Amino acid sequence: MKVNLLDLDRSAMERWFAQTGEKPFRARQVLRWIHQRGAAEFDAMSDIARSLRTRLAEDAEIRAPEIVGDSTSADGTRKWLLKVDGANAVDCVYIPETGRGTLCISSQAGCTLDCAFCSTGKQGFNRNLTSAEIVAQLWIANRLLGRKQGAARPITNVVLMGMGEPMLNLDALIPALKLMLDDDAYGLSRRRVTVSTSGVIPGMDRLAGECPVALAVSLHAPDDELRDAIVPINRKYPLRDLLRACNRYLERAPRDFITFEYVMLDGVNDSPAHARALLSIAAKVRCKFNLIPFNPFPNSGFERSSPETIRRFAEILQRAGLTVTTRKTRGDAIDAACGQLAGRVSDRTRRTAGRRGTIPVREAA
Ligand code: SAH
Numbered sequence: 001m002k003v004n005l006l007d008l009d010r011s012a013m014e015r016w017f018a019q020t021g022e023k024p025f026r027a028r029q030v031l032r033w034i035h036q037r038g039a040a041e042f043d044a045m046s047d048i049a050r051s052l053r054t055r056l057a058e059d060a061e062i063r064a065p066e067i068v069g070d071s072t073s074a075d076g077t078r079k080w081l082l083k084v085d086g087a088n089a090v091d092c093v094y095i096p097e098t099g100r101g102t103l104c105i106s107s108q109a110g111c112t113l114d115c116a117f118c119s120t121g122k123q124g125f126n127r128n129l130t131s132a133e134i135v136a137q138l139w140i141a142n143r144l145l146g147r148k149q150g151a152a153r154p155i156t157n158v159v160l161m162g163m164g165e166p167m168l169n170l171d172a173l174i175p176a177l178k179l180m181l182d183d184d185a186y187g188l189s190r191r192r193v194t195v196s197t198s199g200v201i202p203g204m205d206r207l208a209g210e211c212p213v214a215l216a217v218s219l220h221a222p223d224d225e226l227r228d229a230i231v232p233i234n235r236k237y238p239l240r241d242l243l244r245a246c247n248r249y250l251e252r253a254p255r256d257f258i259t260f261e262y263v264m265l266d267g268v269n270d271s272p273a274h275a276r277a278l279l280s281i282a283a284k285v286r287c288k289f290n291l292i293p294f295n296p297f298p299n300s301g302f303e304r305s306s307p308e309t310i311r312r313f314a315e316i317l318q319r320a321g322l323t324v325t326t327r328k329t330r331g332d333a334i335d336a337a338c339g340q341l342a343g344r345v346s347d348r349t350r351r352t353a354g355r356r357g358t359i360p361v362r363e364a365a
């Protein structure tokens, strides 16, 4: 079995070279070729002796998921569907904005947590992605987006807001994050890499210790009763404990606030009373709010709050001095909005609502 070099962060690559009797600086050279210059072949690595290149090609490979879908919507949002094995595909979405470009990546194929309003959750869990499969999303997007001479980098921010619960796959996620931060790979600042979690407390503590980056927490409800119903992990890690974990995280975090994500579900969690109840949460944790208009999918049973309701909700928080942003709904036409990832692929092939299983990918004939 060849080693997939996309799986190795700097320390793992140094160890790997050391095992074969090579100098550790080879790791730096190879990291730069792979992640900065997007090399997929060892032959391209012109400052490495031919004999070593040949040996590398025998023992190692640079293997990324296969791109099986590539679509761009009118607002410039671009979505790739990446096949990670014969039975699974995940999504990766690029969102260009003035002055920055955000790549939204996946951490698992499916998700175990089953939040009521999430189409990934409805598809069930299939498997964790490997470090290579996680970082390859950035590698692929960088290669395809290119970089015009003198132009700014197309990807300035990465968010773990695609499919899956990142805190349940930290063994694979942490090396991938380290590559995102490494100056010889992607060189992103910790503040520009955001992990989003539904509130898996042990994962938050581990991430704070091993690789603190910006943190977003999917709050979605101001009290345990409602949160138990729509974010089931709350039954295991209730709000009081979650807020304490947020404050522990902030001791190590690169930013001095947590972003609370809040999906706006018509008639469920969007009343002025809900907004006022959030103020007592905000009094306990330094935070900003990101309101996400619900993105509908077939048989979800939910509807999006009206723009007027969302505006009023935001206003209550803002009047209390909180920073609130409302996420623009983007990439609708290509199902690239949050919660829609890979959903349609599975809808087309299995119409039974709520059935669980893999996310099927059609094999080329
Ligand atoms: N599992 C992690 C990260 C992936 S989901 C988490 O739950 O935080 C990224 C964000 O999209 C989360 O805040 C999630 O609650 C939200 N989301 C899921 N389904 C959605 C939908 N249908 N409409 C809008 N937001 C949704």
Ligand code: SF4
Pocket (backbone or CB within 6 Å): 111, 112, 113, 114, 115, 118, 119, 120, 121, 122, 162, 163, 164, 165, 198, 218
């Ligand atoms: Fe999983 Fe996040 Fe979807 Fe919940 S919202 S089911 S944690 S991906």
